[in-house]
Amino acid sequence: QYGFNLVMSHPHAVNEIALSLNNKNPRMKALVLELLAAVCLVRGGHEIILAAFDNFKEVCKEKHRFERLMEYFRNEDSNIDFMVACMQFINIVVHSVEDMNFRVHLQYEFTKLGLEEFLQVWGGQGES
Numbered sequence: 001q002y003g004f005n006l007v008m009s010h011p012h013a014v015n016e017i018a019l020s021l022n023n024k025n026p027r028m029k030a031l032v033l034e035l036l037a038a039v040c041l042v043r044g045g046h047e048i049i050l051a052a053f054d055n056f057k058e059v060c061k062e063k064h065r066f067e068r069l070m071e072y073f074r075n076e077d078s079n080i081d082f083m084v085a086c087m088q089f090i091n092i093v094v095h096s097v098e099d100m101n102f103r104v105h106l107q108y109e110f111t112k113l114g115l116e117e118f119l120q121v122w123g124g125q126g127e128s
Contacts (some may be wrong), residue, residue: 014039018052021069027074030085032107037085037092046096070113075120091117 020032036052039045050065057065069086076082094106110116 003024007113012046014052016096017054018049018056021056021072022060026079026082029072029076030079030082033082033085033089035090040089040092040096046093049093064113066109068112070118072113074114 014036017032017035021029023029023032034048040049052063054068056062056068060068060101064070069089073083073086076086094103097103097106119122
């Protein structure tokens with residue numbers, strides 16, 4: 001709790017944590033997403049997470065917020081821990097918002113990045 005409070009009170013800590021998604025280790029990326037999801041669930045955390053991904057977009061020169069995250073999601077499809085952490089993070093980011101219009105906007109961000117198409121293809125892999 002003490003460490004979590006320190007992270008939440010530091011103005012750049014969450015930005016640095018989000019930037020550590022740029023790591024080759026899928027387990028590290030999963031842990032980062034689990035931590036970011038936890039931040040998202042505390043009061044004021046959702047705004048901090050969105051700001052961190054705005055910063056990520058700028059630093060990593062993405063065209064769209066969450067672009068690199070979705071790229072990792074598509075390319076790490078053999079790592080179930082990462083895939084689960086990623087889907088949990090996305091669900092928390094989208095569904096922890098009370099404003100329905102903003103929720104739809106966030107869903108659209110992920111749809112625009114190909115989330116639904118990927119899940120349909122990935123989910124149908126076991127079918128003949």
